[in-house]
Structures are given as structure tokens and as C-alpha cells.
Amino acid sequence: MNVRSFQLSDYRLLTALLADVLTEECYEQTMEAFARQLSWDSELVLVALYESEVVGVIIGTIDNNTGYYYRVxxxxxxxxxxxxxxxxxxxxxxxxxxxxxxxxxxxxEHNEAVLPLYESLGYVSKDFFRSFQQLSIIAG
Structure with a gap:
């Protein structure tokens, strides 16, 4: 498995992955945030590849010296x-x-299921930004 920055050639495979994994509402919100993040800083969108297939993605952003994990x-x-x-x-x-x-x-509400994953990596509840604002509002 290889993790690297998003490339434009990943777009179709990545959007298909997100459509498969996320609920429809979450997918729509994530695609808006994804597009905005690509326009701001595509280096904070990472993809995981397994045998040249896109199998994972993480979208992050930075606002006022704070990094945010938005969606994995x-x-x-x-x-x-x-x-x-x-x-x-x-x-x-x-x-x-x-x-x-x-x-x-x-x-x-869409990330609740993956919070134990973050906890397994040492993050604690004070690290969870409990807001229903979209990424575009957080980093805008």
C-alpha cells in the first residue's frame, strides 16, 4: 500500500469510492468540501493505493495554525x-x-463511527471538534 497526495487522475476513482462508502448526505457534503480543499491546498488530500487502485482517502485542512482531519x-x-x-x-x-x-x-454526525480509529492512535475527546459546520465554513 502507498499513500500519496491526490492527483487529478484520481478524481473519478476517488469520487466512486466516496459514493460507495458514504451516505448520500455525507457524500454531498464531502464533495463540496473536497472541491474547496483542492482549490485551497491539494497537498492535504491524500489517497491510499493498493496495486494502483484507490482504496482510501483522507481530506484535511488548516485554519489559523490548527490542522483538521475532515473525512477519512x-x-x-x-x-x-x-x-x-x-x-x-x-x-x-x-x-x-x-x-x-x-x-x-x-x-x-458522519464521523462518529470512525472516532474509535482516532482514539486507537492516541487522540482523546478534547481533540474532537464537535461542530456541524462544513469544511468550507471552518477554513473559509
Whole structure:
């Protein structure tokens, strides 16, 4: 498995992955945030590849020296194999390279199921940004 920055050639496969993994409402919100993040800083959108297939994605953003994990998604056939953890760790390293002061996890109604994944990596409830604002509002 390889984690790298999003490339335009990933777009079709990535949107198909998100459509498969996310609910319709979550997909619509995520696609809006994804488009905005690509226009701001595509280096904070990472994809996981397995044998050249896009199997995971993480979308992050930075606002006022705070890094936010916005959405992580892994294809159902590849879950529980460490891909989500690898994506989170790779984005954490990007945040460190950018010298963010604090990292928060967006804990909206769509992310509740993955909060234990973050906890397994050492994040605690004070690291969860419980807001129903969309990424465009957070980083806008």
C-alpha cells in the first residue's frame, strides 16, 4: 500500500469510492468540501493505493495554525487493514511539516463511527471538534 497526495487522475476513482462508502448526505457534503480543499491546498488530500487502485482517502485542512482531519474513507473490501491509520498518520506528518499548533478531528454526525480509529492512535475527546459546520465554513 502507498499513500500519496491526490492527483487529478484520481478524481473519478476517488469520487466512486466516496459514493460507495458514504451516505448520500455525507457524500454531498464531502464533495463540496473536497472541491474547496483542492482549490485551497491539494497537498492535504491524500489517497491510499493498493496495486494502483484507490482504496482510501483522507481530506484535511488548516485554519489559523490548527490542522483538521475532515473525512477519512476506506473501501469496504480494504477496511481493518491499517489503511485508515496510515492515512491519518500521513496527514499528521503533513500537519507537522506545516508546523500546525494543534490537530483536531471533525466529529460531525458522519464521523462518529470512525472516532474509535482516532482514539486507537492516541487522540482523546478534547481533540474532537464537535461542530456541524462544513469544511468550507471552518477554513473559509
Amino acid at each position: 474513507a476506506v473501501h469496504a473490501d480494504h477496511q481493518r487493514q491499517g489503511i485508515g491509520k496510515a492515512l491519518i498518520e500521513s496527514l499528521r506528518l503533513r500537519f507537522q511539516q506545516r508546523q500546525v499548533k494543534k490537530i483536531l478531528i471533525t466529529a460531525d
